[in-house]
Amino acid sequence: MMYFYGKEKGLKVLIRFTALFIIIAASVVTSKNDIKAQKGNLNDSKYQSACEEAIMAVQPINEKKQDIVIGDLYNVIDKEGELEGYSLGYYVNDEPYGYAIYSLENKCVKEFVFESGVRNMYVELEEKAEELEEINNDEMIESVVYDGGIDYFLIDEEGNGVTTDAIYNDNSMQDELLEVVDNEQFEIDAIINSEFNVEVNSSSKKDTADIAGSYYGSEKNYWHMNCSGNDIFNCVPDYKLTMINQNYYIRNARKYCCEVSAGTGCLNWMGALVNSSLVDTYNYIWSYCGMNTELNRPEQYGMPAYAYYGLSDYDLARAMNSIFASKGLSTKAESVYRPKFSMFVDCIWRSNLSESYPAVLSIGGYSYTSGKEEYSGHALIAESYIKKKRTDTGYDNYIGVFQNWDGGEGNISDSNSTFELIRYLNYDNLMSEDNIEVGGVIFKDVSSRNIKETTTKYVSGNTIEIDCYVPYGTKYVFFPTWTVAGNGTDVVWHRGNIQYGTVASVSIDLNTYNKASGYYATDIYAYDGNMNQLACYGTVLNNINSNISNVKTSNKTIKGYKLTCNLPTGTARVAFPTWSSVNNQDDLIWYDGQIKNNSGNLQGEITIDVANHKNDGGLYITHIYAYDKYNKLIANDINGRADITDRKQITDAKITNVTSSSYKVSCKVPTGTSYVLFPTWTSYNASDDIIWYNAALSGDTAYLTINKSKHNNEMGVYNTHIYAFNSKGEILNSTTTSVTLK
Numbered sequence: 001m002m003y004f005y006g007k008e009k010g011l012k013v014l015i016r017f018t019a020l021f022i023i024i025a026a027s028v029v030t031s032k033n034d035i036k037a038q039k040g041n042l043n044d045s046k047y048q049s050a051c052e053e054a055i056m057a058v059q060p061i062n063e064k065k066q067d068i069v070i071g072d073l074y075n076v077i078d079k080e081g082e083l084e085g086y087s088l089g090y091y092v093n094d095e096p097y098g099y100a101i102y103s104l105e106n107k108c109v110k111e112f113v114f115e116s117g118v119r120n121m122y123v124e125l126e127e128k129a130e131e132l133e134e135i136n137n138d139e140m141i142e143s144v145v146y147d148g149g150i151d152y153f154l155i156d157e158e159g160n161g162v163t164t165d166a167i168y169n170d171n172s173m174q175d176e177l178l179e180v181v182d183n184e185q186f187e188i189d190a191i192i193n194s195e196f197n198v199e200v201n202s203s204s205k206k207d208t209a210d211i212a213g214s215y216y217g218s219e220k221n222y223w224h225m226n227c228s229g230n231d232i233f234n235c236v237p238d239y240k241l242t243m244i245n246q247n248y249y250i251r252n253a254r255k256y257c258c259e260v261s262a263g264t265g266c267l268n269w270m271g272a273l274v275n276s277s278l279v280d281t282y283n284y285i286w287s288y289c290g291m292n293t294e295l296n297r298p299e300q301y302g303m304p305a306y307a308y309y310g311l312s313d314y315d316l317a318r319a320m321n322s323i324f325a326s327k328g329l330s331t332k333a334e335s336v337y338r339p340k341f342s343m344f345v346d347c348i349w350r351s352n353l354s355e356s357y358p359a360v361l362s363i364g365g366y367s368y369t370s371g372k373e374e375y376s377g378h379a380l381i382a383e384s385y386i387k388k389k390r391t392d393t394g395y396d397n398y399i400g401v402f403q404n405w406d407g408g409e410g411n412i413s414d415s416n417s418t419f420e421l422i423r424y425l426n427y428d429n430l431m432s433e434d435n436i437e438v439g440g441v442i443f444k445d446v447s448s449r450n451i452k453e454t455t456t457k458y459v460s461g462n463t464i465e466i467d468c469y470v471p472y473g474t475k476y477v478f479f480p481t482w483t484v485a486g487n488g489t490d491v492v493w494h495r496g497n498i499q500y501g502t503v504a505s506v507s508i509d510l511n512t513y514n515k516a517s518g519y520y521a522t523d524i525y526a527y528d529g530n531m532n533q534l535a536c537y538g539t540v541l542n543n544i545n546s547n548i549s550n551v552k553t554s555n556k557t558i559k560g561y562k563l564t565c566n567l568p569t570g571t572a573r574v575a576f577p578t579w580s581s582v583n584n585q586d587d588l589i590w591y592d593g594q595i596k597n598n599s600g601n602l603q604g605e606i607t608i609d610v611a612n613h614k615n616d617g618g619l620y621i622t623h624i625y626a627y628d629k630y631n632k633l634i635a636n637d638i639n640g641r642a643d644i645t646d647r648k649q650i651t652d653a654k655i656t657n658v659t660s661s662s663y664k665v666s667c668k669v670p671t672g673t674s675y676v677l678f679p680t681w682t683s684y685n686a687s688d689d690i691i692w693y694n695a696a697l698s699g700d701t702a703y704l705t706i707n708k709s710k711h712n713n714e715m716g717v718y719n720t721h722i723y724a725f726n727s728k729g730e731i732l733n734s735t736t737t738s739v740t741l742k
Contacts, residue, residue, distance in 0.1 A: 047073065049107065050086045054100035057109040057396065057424075058090070060233040060386050066092045072120040076101060085110070089120035096120070106429055108396055113423045125154060234349040235384030235400065236356045241269040241452060242381045243402050244278060252279045253286075259311035259379040260285045262360045263320055263441065265402070266381060269358055271450030271471070271535065272327055281323070285311075288319040310377070313337075313362050313439045320441070332444045339440045341385075341397045341427045347442060348385050357448070358383045360441035361401055363430070382440070386424060398424040447472050448502075451524050451537035457505075460570020461515055461546035461626070461634035464508040470498065470526040471534045477504040477526050484519035484541075496524075515546040515635075544569045548604075548624050548637040558673050558700040559727070560609045561642040563622050567602040571595060572629040574604040576640070580616040587613040610644055611726035615672030617646025645700055647671050650722055650733045657705070663739050665695075665720050666703035674727040676702035683717040695722075708741055715742055 051070045062068065072089030085104045090097040099120040100112040113121075236242075242265035249261055264281045267273055274281040289311055317333040324331045336343065347359045364377030384400030400422050431438055454468040470477050477498060482491035490513055496506035508522070523538035546568050555562040567574060574595055579588040593606040604624065610616060622640030627633055653667040665678055676697055681690035689711040695702040706720060717740050724732045 047086070050088060050102035053102060053107070053109050054088045054090070054112065057100060057112050057388060057398075058098070058114040060388060061114055066097075068092060068097070069094075072099075072123055074120065074122045087120055087122050089123065090114060092116070103429060106432070108390075108426060108429060110426045110429045111423060112398075115422070122154075232387045233384070234345075234356070234386075236269070236348055236358045239269070239358060239383040239402075241450070242266060242358050242383060244268065248278065249282050253282050255282070255286055255291075257286065257291065257311050259313070259316045259360070259362070262379040262381050263316045266358050266360060266441075266443070267320065267323065269450070270331070270446060270448050271452075272323060272329065272331070274323060284323065285316065285319040288322055289315040313360070313379075313441050316360065316379075317441050327449075329447065330445045331447060334442050334444065335439065336442050337439050338431065339438070339442060341399070343440070343442050344382050344399055344427075345385055345387075348382070357443060357446045359443060361399060362439040362441075364437040364439075365433070365435045377437070383422065384424075397427045399427050400424050447534075449535050451526060451535045454524065454537055454540055456540060456542055458570065458629065459542050459544060460572075460628040461517075461544060461568035462510055462570070462628050462630075462632055464510065464520060464522065464542055464544070465505070466496075466508070466522060466524075466540060467503065467505045468524060468537065469502050470504045470524075472502055473528050474498060474502070474504070474526040474534055475529040476531065477506075477524065479506040479508065479522050479524055481508050481520055481522040483513055483516050484521055485516070486513075510544070510546065517544060517546045519543050546635060548626055548635050551624065551637055551639045553640065553642045555607075556642055556644070558645055558647070558669060558671055559611075560607060561620070561644070562605065562607045563624075563640050563642070564603060564605045565624055565637065567595065567604045567626050568634045569602070570628050571602050571604070571626040571634060573627040573631065575625040575627070576604075576606040576608075576622050577625070578606075578608050578613070578620060578622045578640075580610070580613045580644075581619040581621065582614075582616040587616065589613070608642070609674075609727050610672045611674065611728050611730070615670070615726060615732060617644045617671040619643055645671060647700070648733070650724055650735045653722055653735050653737055655720075655737055655739045658739055658741070660742060661708045662705055663718070663741070664703060664705045665722070665737055666701060667722055667735070668700055669697070669702050669724045670732040672726040672732055673697070673700075673702075673724045675725050677723045677725070678702075678704050678706075678720050679723070680706050680711070680718060680720045682711050682714045683719065684714050689714065716740060 050073075054070060055068050058068070069091040070088050071091050072087075074087040075083055076085045076087050078084045083104065085102045088100050088102065090099060096117065096119040098113040098115050098118045099122075101110045101121075102108070103110045244261070244265050246256065246258070246261050249264075250256055260282055263285055264273075264278055267281055268278060274284045291311065313335040317335040320333040324333070344359055344361070347357055349356060359382045360379055361382045362377060362379045380401035382399050382401050386396075386398040386400070388396040388398065390396055401424075402422055430436060448469075448471045450469070450471065452469040454466065456464065457467050458465040464481070466479060475498070477496040478493045479496055480491050480493045482488045492512050494506050494508050496504045498504050504524075504526070508520075510516075510520075513520070520542045521538075522540040522542070523536065524540070525536045526534045528534055545566070548565050548567060550564075550566045552564050553561050554564065563576065572595075574593040576591040576593045577588060578591060579585045589612055591606050591608070593604045596603045596605065604626070606622070608620065608622065610620075613620070620642045622642070624637040624640060625633060626635050647668065647670050649670055651668045653665075655663050655665055657664040667676075669676060676695040678693040678695045679690060680693060681687040691710060693704050693706070695704045702722070702724070706718065708714070711718070717738055719736065719738045721734060721736045723734045726732055
């Protein structure tokens with residue numbers, strides 16, 4: 001049974017069986033020491049409710065209204081082996097697109113991820129467990145344990161759990177994992193630099209604009225959205241700056257602590273790092289809190305001097321306040337036990353749409369591994385939220401968190417690994433769990449010192465347009481720009497505009513620099529109302545060609561010619577006004593040409609047909625005008641020339657190569673000829689054997705060989721007429737020929 005949400009008719013139910021969507025349902029088990037799997041009834045209404053809730057939960061972020069299919073249905077059990085709910089996989093266009101966890105008790109979705117390429121958490125967990133030598137996969141039951149949003153694990157027939165921690169501690173996976181970590185430095189730097197169009201994952205070929213979330217859109221005010229109905233979705237602008245995977249710190253600091261990692265991510269977003277360094281900030285917090293650096297775990301990740309440690313929210317807030325004070329910032333971090341959902345809402349969305357920022361969410365509770373209960377917890381970064389209107393009363397309140405502690409395939413959410421994603425936790429459900437403790441670090445008076453997401457939105461031979469985020473409180477923003485060839489002697493400080501309190505933009509008129517071709521350099525400076533510098537960013541480079549060049553004429557025939565050229569940067573339209581030299585410009589036509597992008601170099605081209613110009617011969621003149629996307633002229637050129645043979649009639653019509661079985665007809669055709677017909681017949685029995693042949697046309701010569709066999713092998717007089725047509729089907733001229741075959 002498959003459920004999907006369509007664009008036109010809403011929620012539907014389909015009966016569909018395919019190898020791609022494996023439906024697995026195990027019934028309630030009676031004892032954790034005697035766990036057995038049994039088939040469930042797929043038509044049971046409890047499955048239908050779970051599918052419906054799972055599909056509806058993601059609608060606030062399903063902006064494209066993609067068709068969603070539910071597959072990969074697994075049972076979720078608690079630590080006692082009792083059925084708790086279901087884990088369901090999302091599919092879009094037959095490709096995995098995330099998962100949801102449904103609670104039977106609360107009849108709601110407890111957690112979900114909705115993102116392309118993401119499989120059901122438990123499909124991935126099961127596959128990775130199969131790679132462990134010490135795990136007997138035959139003893140694993142077809143159910144999974146969901147532990148309050150802290151951890152996930154499979155459970156075997158003896159009640160032993162296989163956790164994500166066990167999977168990533170497996171020696172057989174260490175070499176591969178360390179290789180990934182070794183290659184992360186460039187990717188981390190790309191995120192910190194936070195420029196659009198920086199490739200951060202060579203395998204996926206996705207840029208940081210995609211990482212910000214394909215379903216958030218590319219507009220700068222995407223962080224606050226009113227969705228359909230009463231649903232509200234919000235996210236922190238530029239939240240990818242917080243998405244630094246724990247592997248980075250493991251490799252560079254030889255330490256592990258989720259609280260320190262989450263705190264460092266938030267500081268990175270604020271631009272308040274110690275020495276502008278992730279590792280220095282991480283080490284500072286570790287040292288400030290007096291954490292035990294001698295608690296070595298060499299067996300984990302195969303690394304010496306590796307410390308594994310926990311930290312309280314209170315200590316993290318204390319360390320972060322020390323950093324704020326050292327930088328003279330008024331920002332404060334506050335540790336909160338059992339924070340209200342509204343506190344996270346206040347962080348992630350401020351009423352003036354300009355003070356959004358991430359926070360730290362801590363979850364603690366009892367997990368279950370190898371038949372034992374152990375207290376564990378994790379700190380995550382809260383970066384978005386969804387208020388989803390329920391069908392009855394009230395809301396489902398979800399917090400979007402970046403889960404950064406597991407290893408895997410990358411350091412940001414867009415890594416195609418379930419363990420690396422932004423996922424949404426049902427906050428009310430989380431707070432209602434008896435064995436779960438929730439805390440967090442909330443910030444007050446936040447001001448980012450970063451100029452982030454510096455993006456060249458458009459560049460042409462006329463203008464450079466740049467967008468960026470500036471710190472909250474910025475009143476003035478300037479974009480000093482100069483030509484690299486001028487060595488700064490032509491620098492001009494261009495004042496930008498500010499919207500939403502944090503989004504700055506500028507349009508730099510290149511007439512200021514006489515439209516010089518070459519590299520342009522731009523720095524960015526943000527100031528408060530008293531002209532105190534808040535932040536600076538440099539340098540944005542743009543290579544600009546402002547000229548039309550390499551004008552060439554080719555493929556010149558009796559019919560016309562092709563003209564090509566190199567166009568200025570940012571050309572959106574190119575025009576080719578053309579006329580013949582006969583009677584001045586009485587045949588002037590403005591043609592819109594084609595623009596081709598050849599590895600970033602723009603080329604314009606047009607094919608001129610003299611049939612549009614009264615079939616005139618002689619000199620043809622073509623000018624070139626290049627326009628930007630605002631239809632403003634960038635550059636023009638007047639060097640397009642072509643000489644076309646001037647011939648008004650068919651000439652040199654003749655018959656050659658006469659044999660007893662064939663002959664050849666050829667002629668010179670008039671100016672403008674596009675095709676030539678050779679109707680041919682024998683004088684015997686009138687024209688009963690007439691055939692209209694299409695002649696071959698090479699340059700200004702038409703020719704064809706006529707075979708006797710095509711005309712009943714008749715002897716006598718053969719008649720071939722010649723008709724020349726232009727591209728409009730107009731007859732330009734005609735003539736006749738004949739020959740006698742014996």
